[in-house]
Amino acid sequence: MTPLPTPRTAALVPAAGRGERLGPGAPKALRSIGGEPLLRHAVRGLLASDRIDLVVVAAPPSGEGLAEVARILSTLRSEAGVSVGEVLIVPGGATRQQSVALALAAVPADFDVVLVHDAARALTPPATIAGVVDAVRAGADAVIPVLPVADTIKSVRPRSETPEAAAAYDTVGQTVDRSSLRAVQTPQGFRRDLLERAHAAAGHDATDDAGLVEALGLPVAMIPGHVEAFKVTTPFDLVLAEAVLAARIKEPPMPAINLPMVGIGVDVHAFATEADLETEPRPLRLAGLDWPGQTGLLGHSDADVVAHAACNALFSAAGLGDLGSNFGTDQPEWKGAAGIVLLAEAARRVRESGLHIGNIAVQLIGQRPKLGPRRAEAEAVLGEAAGAPVRVSAATTDGLGFTGRGEGLTAIATAIVFPTD
Numbered sequence: 001m002t003p004l005p006t007p008r009t010a011a012l013v014p015a016a017g018r019g020e021r022l023g024p025g026a027p028k029a030l031r032s033i034g035g036e037p038l039l040r041h042a043v044r045g046l047l048a049s050d051r052i053d054l055v056v057v058a059a060p061p062s063g064e065g066l067a068e069v070a071r072i073l074s075t076l077r078s079e080a081g082v083s084v085g086e087v088l089i090v091p092g093g094a095t096r097q098q099s100v101a102l103a104l105a106a107v108p109a110d111f112d113v114v115l116v117h118d119a120a121r122a123l124t125p126p127a128t129i130a131g132v133v134d135a136v137r138a139g140a141d142a143v144i145p146v147l148p149v150a151d152t153i154k155s156v157r158p159r160s161e162t163p164e165a166a167a168a169y170d171t172v173g174q175t176v177d178r179s180s181l182r183a184v185q186t187p188q189g190f191r192r193d194l195l196e197r198a199h200a201a202a203g204h205d206a207t208d209d210a211g212l213v214e215a216l217g218l219p220v221a222m223i224p225g226h227v228e229a230f231k232v233t234t235p236f237d238l239v240l241a242e243a244v245l246a247a248r249i250k251e252p253p254m255p256a257i258n259l260p261m262v263g264i265g266v267d268v269h270a271f272a273t274e275a276d277l278e279t280e281p282r283p284l285r286l287a288g289l290d291w292p293g294q295t296g297l298l299g300h301s302d303a304d305v306v307a308h309a310a311c312n313a314l315f316s317a318a319g320l321g322d323l324g325s326n327f328g329t330d331q332p333e334w335k336g337a338a339g340i341v342l343l344a345e346a347a348r349r350v351r352e353s354g355l356h357i358g359n360i361a362v363q364l365i366g367q368r369p370k371l372g373p374r375r376a377e378a379e380a381v382l383g384e385a386a387g388a389p390v391r392v393s394a395a396t397t398d399g400l401g402f403t404g405r406g407e408g409l410t411a412i413a414t415a416i417v418f419p420t421d
Helices: 038-048 063-073 096-105 126-137 192-201 209-215 235-250 274-279 305-318 323-327 339-352 372-386
Strands: 008-014 054-059 086-091 111-116 142-148 153-157 171-176 182-184 188-191 221-224 261-270 283-286 289-295 355-365 390-395 408-419
Touching: 008 038, 008 096, 008 126, 038 054, 038 063, 038 126, 054 063, 054 096, 063 086, 086 096, 096 192, 111 126, 111 192, 126 142, 126 188, 126 221, 142 209, 188 192, 188 209, 192 209, 261 305, 289 372, 305 323, 305 339, 305 355, 305 372, 305 408, 323 339, 339 355, 339 372, 355 372, 372 390
Parallel strands: 008 054, 008 111, 054 086, 142 221, 355 390
Antiparallel strands: 111 188, 142 182, 142 188, 153 171, 261 408, 283 289, 355 408
């Protein structure tokens, strides 16, 4: 199988038949479900699949029938969700096979893939249609959608072979193994040249076009069909189609849910050494508070790891970069800036991007200072800067690592933001 390079695709819809089993009334394709003809539903599904460049409808051959089909399809392409595929109407023939051949003859030469679709399978989902097209484009010469057979299947013994006592009834020949049986649906997809060849060689009327390909001794690929692609043949099928359509219409749309976005932020700073303090005093600023008597942290700003981690978490959740890209060393205006000033500015930028801040949580990791006695004070200051609830907790590393050795502090934060629309 050789894939086709971006082929144009046409769909043929034979719609000239009367549909006698539906009883008296309009031709089958023009019977209505949900207030619209089957034909309109079928063509809408083809165009909505976003794979069809041209639909050719073989209409009842009378002038009145052609005009009615043209009226039914005239406004279809202006509907929302329907692609810009062209719709062409041609007179059909006396049989389904003749109608397909007449529609195929009307397809321009630059179309390489052709689908044949029954108007009576009006509710075939667009995804099934797309699956058939994609299979042909991927290299299959002929493709049909199928479903497993659910019922037990039995063959019928001819009455001439039935004992005289039971001759008034049909009798069972044998029970057929249904595991190897499939119910065939449409649309059926073909390479255009193969479908033309199959119709030219046809010596009999086939119930589907795949049967003509099979008569050439060529393989026909199968893909999964869909239960809603059933064929409307009897009055009961019309009732079923109405029910399926009503269920689709009543099915509530998925509510617009503004899902939260979560960001994670980390910040690490070392405590100033005695040598550092000889050149510049570094008071400790942490969680938006001053900590008299404590050695400060080294950094471009005030090195408030709690506030900085909160900033990083906000930027992460909003997709706005990180602390370095927003308040980096190449931006001298932020040199020495207090952490709560940076946090307030980070929160402003997040809101300006169209997001609402849910909350921020920060865990401080280090040996000192003791955060617990001032936790409520820190949360109030940070929350005011962020304009949202901020929760702070603390932990040690049991003497492990640089924080355990008292060389610096780490803070890890999470933030939740929501779209405001």
